[in-house]
Amino acid sequence: xxxxxxxxxxxxxxxxxxxxxxxxxxxxxxxxxxxxxxxxxxxxxxxxxxxxxxxxxxxxxxxxxxxxxxxxxxxxxxxxxxxxxxxxxxxxxxxxxxxxxxxxxxxxxxxxxxxxxxxxxxxxxxxxxxxxxxxxxxxxxxxxxxxxxxxxxxxxxxxxxxxxxxxxxxxxxxxxxxxxxxxxxxxxxxxxxxxxxxxxxxxxxxxxxxxxxxxxxxxxxxxxxxxxxxxxxxxxxxxxxxxxxxxxxxxxxxxxxxxxxxxxxxxxxxxxxxxxxxxxxxxxxxxxxxxxxxxxxxxxxxxxxxxxxxxx
Amino acid sequence: xxxxxxxxxxxxxxxxxxxxxxxxxxxxxxxxxxxxxxxxxxxxxxxxxxxxxxxxxxxxxxxxxxxxxxxxxxxxxxxxxxxxxxxxxxxxxxxxxxxxxxxxxxxxxxxxxxxxxxxxxxxxxxxxxxxxxxxxxxxxxxxxxxxxxxxxxxxxxxxxxxxxxxxxxxxxxxxxxxxxxxxxxxxxxxxxxxxxxxxxxxxxxxxxxxxxxxxxxxxxxxxxxxxxxxxxxxxxxxxxxxxxxxxxxxxxxxxxxxxxxxxxxxxxxxxxxxxxxxxxxxxxxxxxxxxxxxxxxxxxxxxxxxxxxxxxxxxxxxxxxxxxxxxxxxxxxxxxxxxxxxxxxxxxxxxxxxxxxxxxxxxxxxxxxxxxxxxxxxxxxxxxxxxxxxxxxxxxxxxxxxxxxxxxxxxxxxxxxxxxxxxxxxxxxxxxxxxxxxxxxxxxxxxxxxxxxxxxxxxxxxxxxxxxxxxxxxxxxxxxxxxxxxxxxxxxxxxxxxxxxxxxxxxxxxxxxxxxxxxxxxxxxxxxxxxx
Numbered sequence: 001x002x003x004x005x006x007x008x009x010x011x012x013x014x015x016x017x018x019x020x021x022x023x024x025x026x027x028x029x030x031x032x033x034x035x036x037x038x039x040x041x042x043x044x045x046x047x048x049x050x051x052x053x054x055x056x057x058x059x060x061x062x063x064x065x066x067x068x069x070x071x072x073x074x075x076x077x078x079x080x081x082x083x084x085x086x087x088x089x090x091x092x093x094x095x096x097x098x099x100x101x102x103x104x105x106x107x108x109x110x111x112x113x114x115x116x117x118x119x120x121x122x123x124x125x126x127x128x129x130x131x132x133x134x135x136x137x138x139x140x141x142x143x144x145x146x147x148x149x150x151x152x153x154x155x156x157x158x159x160x161x162x163x164x165x166x167x168x169x170x171x172x173x174x175x176x177x178x179x180x181x182x183x184x185x186x187x188x189x190x191x192x193x194x195x196x197x198x199x200x201x202x203x204x205x206x207x208x209x210x211x212x213x214x215x216x217x218x219x220x221x222x223x224x225x226x227x228x229x230x231x232x233x234x235x236x237x238x239x240x241x242x243x244x245x246x247x248x249x250x251x252x253x254x255x256x257x258x259x260x261x262x263x264x265x266x267x268x269x270x271x272x273x274x275x276x277x278x279x280x281x282x283x284x285x286x287x288x289x290x291x292x293x294x295x296x297x298x299x300x301x302x303x304x305x306x307x308x309x310x311x312x
Numbered sequence: 313x314x315x316x317x318x319x320x321x322x323x324x325x326x327x328x329x330x331x332x333x334x335x336x337x338x339x340x341x342x343x344x345x346x347x348x349x350x351x352x353x354x355x356x357x358x359x360x361x362x363x364x365x366x367x368x369x370x371x372x373x374x375x376x377x378x379x380x381x382x383x384x385x386x387x388x389x390x391x392x393x394x395x396x397x398x399x400x401x402x403x404x405x406x407x408x409x410x411x412x413x414x415x416x417x418x419x420x421x422x423x424x425x426x427x428x429x430x431x432x433x434x435x436x437x438x439x440x441x442x443x444x445x446x447x448x449x450x451x452x453x454x455x456x457x458x459x460x461x462x463x464x465x466x467x468x469x470x471x472x473x474x475x476x477x478x479x480x481x482x483x484x485x486x487x488x489x490x491x492x493x494x495x496x497x498x499x500x501x502x503x504x505x506x507x508x509x510x511x512x513x514x515x516x517x518x519x520x521x522x523x524x525x526x527x528x529x530x531x532x533x534x535x536x537x538x539x540x541x542x543x544x545x546x547x548x549x550x551x552x553x554x555x556x557x558x559x560x561x562x563x564x565x566x567x568x569x570x571x572x573x574x575x576x577x578x579x580x581x582x583x584x585x586x587x588x589x590x591x592x593x594x595x596x597x598x599x600x601x602x603x604x605x606x607x608x609x610x611x612x613x614x615x616x617x618x619x620x621x622x623x624x625x626x627x628x629x630x631x632x633x634x635x636x637x638x639x640x641x642x643x644x645x646x647x648x649x650x651x652x653x654x655x656x657x658x659x660x661x662x663x664x665x666x667x668x669x670x671x672x673x674x675x676x677x678x679x680x681x682x683x684x685x686x687x688x689x690x691x692x693x694x695x696x697x698x699x700x701x702x703x704x705x706x707x708x709x710x711x712x713x714x715x716x717x718x719x720x721x722x723x724x725x726x727x728x729x730x731x732x733x734x735x736x737x738x739x740x741x742x743x744x745x746x747x748x749x750x751x752x753x754x755x756x757x758x759x760x761x762x763x764x765x766x767x768x769x770x771x772x773x774x775x776x777x778x779x780x781x782x783x784x785x786x787x788x789x790x791x792x793x794x795x796x797x798x799x800x801x802x803x804x805x806x807x808x809x810x811x812x813x814x815x816x817x818x819x820x821x822x823x824x825x826x827x828x829x830x831x832x833x834x835x836x837x838x839x840x841x842x843x844x
Contacts (some may be wrong), residue, residue, distance in 0.1 A: 012655045038731070044460065154570055269376060
């Protein structure tokens with residue numbers, strides 16, 4: 001079962017790499033014309049093509065890349081010829097650090113708020129949480145970023161406006177300098193998880209076994225935490241994983257606004273410059289995150305569900 | 313009270329916003345006439361001090377950036393490469409004049425065809441190697457030849473035959489005379505690197521002669537530089553360390569400046585620059601440079617092949633409004649030619665073209681038309697706010713019976729697919745230091761970048777003549793005539809020149825006059841400035 005999912009995951013990655021190649025090829029121009037921009041001329045573009053082997057047909061370049069990739073060789077960037085592994089190296093760490101930090105804050109917060117909202121459903125408190133979190137999700141993330149920046153960096157002056165993380169910083173400095181992007185991401189992802197938690201629990205509250213528990217005189221908070229939550233876990237896990245994946249791959253704008261050196265900015269630059277190997281490498285990282293988190297979500301759902309757990 | 317005011321005035325002098333006469337007039341009004349000249353020189357001739365870590369936030373950074381100057385094009389890399397780690401043979405001074413840098417002297421033969429460059433002796437690269445003629449030749453050859461993909465290919469190829477004469481002399485034999493030759497050597501691509509035995513420069517080693525040694529560099533993220541203790545210029549390279557942070561988002565750059573995370577930024581967000589001006593401790597620096605926005609028409613095809621149509625379109629744009637709204641006042645009106653008022657040979661006598669709907673109508677009639685429907689492509693790749701600006705233009709010209717349909721196109725691939733491919737589009741030029749270079753690259757018949765595809769025989773003749781002319785008066789006459797021809801007949805509407813708008817902390821010292829050829833004191837704040 002697990003093995004089958006793993007093989008499917010790898011096939012997905014290959015299919016994605018092919019789609020990415022076709023997608024980038026379909027864009028106008030190539031790395032040579034993109035780099036030269038306004039200063040391109042036919043002779044220079046031709047010289048550049050032959051230097052970078054862009055004269056070869058697309059399928060040949062793709063197969064060469066795939067062959068090297070399978071052997072763990074990401075190759076060099078077409079633009080500055082730096083090794084892609086080193087270009088991506090630090091940035092992967094930064095991206096996962098930011099996503100991890102945001103998840104550490106957002107997931108417990110959203111789940112707690114969701115449980116509380118379910119407990120006091122339709123009260124003033126429930127509505128207030130919903131309004132606040134839903135406003136957070138309705139506003140574009142760069143706007144949240146600018147508002148938080150205006151309040152915490154410019155007005156109060158307690159947090160740094162730009163998060164130019166540096167390898168030489170210690171953990172506390174890193175957390176401090178990443179505070180605003182983490183806050184922004186927390187606002188952006190909490191609503192979804194909180195609403196799902198609340199909905200999953202509320203939908204269970206009408207079931208007979210909860211009624212039974214109520215009739216036995218168990219306290220509402222205990223009913224929700226002990227009896228409803230474990231059965232609501234499956235959809236909650238799915239939505240948490242979806243949001244974790246978004247935290248890794250969807251934070252490009254937050255990276256740009258806070259000057260955070262993550263993978264997203266690298267990918268955008270690479271697409272803009274048509275630097276195919278870099279686009280491929282970053283796309284593979286992002287796609288792997290989705291595949292792995294989905295796999296993890298399924299495993300965790302299975303573990304949380306006794307019926308699935310004890311099927312064989 | 314008066315003490316505070318005079319400090320403010322002095323600050324404006326130091327920033328280059330006030331000249332001697334204006335300062336003395338203002339100081340006299342405060343009752344300080346007797347000491348005004350002394351106060352002026354105190355402000356204008358602040359002496360550089362050493363020390364400190366200079367943190368600067370720059371846009372135009374990309375994860376594909378490299379040390380090789382052939383590929384440098386935007387602020388981030390030019391400030392690091394030309395402005396800190398390496399040098400040219402010739403440097404552009406604050407008034408746009410050239411002066412020898414790695415060269416000791418640059419001298420021409422009477423026909424301006426042969427140029428002899430003598431190098432300063434005893435200059436060392438960071439690696440310890442001594443600079444000689446081979447380094448210079450290898451560095452320039454790097455941009456030439458069939459395999460070259462350099463942005464400076466055409467510039468380097470116009471330098472003719474290059475040979476050395478001893479260890480410290482390089483001789484350039486041009487195909488035709490060029491009185492502006494020294495300016496070619498100041499191009500930010502034509503930097504001097506150290507050549508190895510095979511006569512090639514290993515650009516990726518970042519070895520240069522500059523005021524700073526590159527300690528670390530992450531493309532599109534940051535660079536860290538430390539002072540070169542052996543730097544050959546007095547009073548330059550004053551900071552102990554420099555941290556350059558790539559901040560491409562204009563709002564983020566402004567915030568970094570406001571919160572003091574950086575000491576200076578290039579390219580303020582024009583929308584909020586006026587608010588930054590009010591912040592104590594920060595100065596917004598403006599220099600008038602050569603950057604200008606253009607609307608080039610393809611003159612090979614109708615209706616743009618008709619001179620009256622072109623004239624009607626030139627008369628139909630409200631330049632004052634353009635500067636006010638698009639540039640937020642940080643610029644000056646253009647006169648449909650590419651030579652800025654701060655440049656040598658600017659045609660100041662040429663009447664400024666005004667917004668005149670009646671005249672535009674008349675020209676349209678002369679072209680045999682009562683109204684005209686045309687399309688223009690615009691994208692913010694051309695210049696910030698280009699789409700809105702072009703829409704504004706379309707509204708301004710409408711009363712003359714000209715309907716411009718503005719096609720908003722993607723910024724991605726704009727220069728490959730749209731510019732010079734469609735009959736009319738929005739564009740920009742960062743400008744060139746001399747009239748000859750600007751006319752050659754953007755207006756010469758058949759050129760790769762002659763965006764209006766124009767061909768004017770008289771203009772071509774003057775271009776060749778002016779280039780080789782060493783007599784200043786005759787040269788000036790020639791360039792004024794060329795500007796007049798472009799103004800009257802050319803295919804580009806040139807509504808404005810944009811200023812460089814940067815910001816810097818008041819803790820930074822800088823000379824009274826800032827260079828305007830690029831942002832941040834000619835892109836050399838790292839080398840030129842200091843902490844007071």
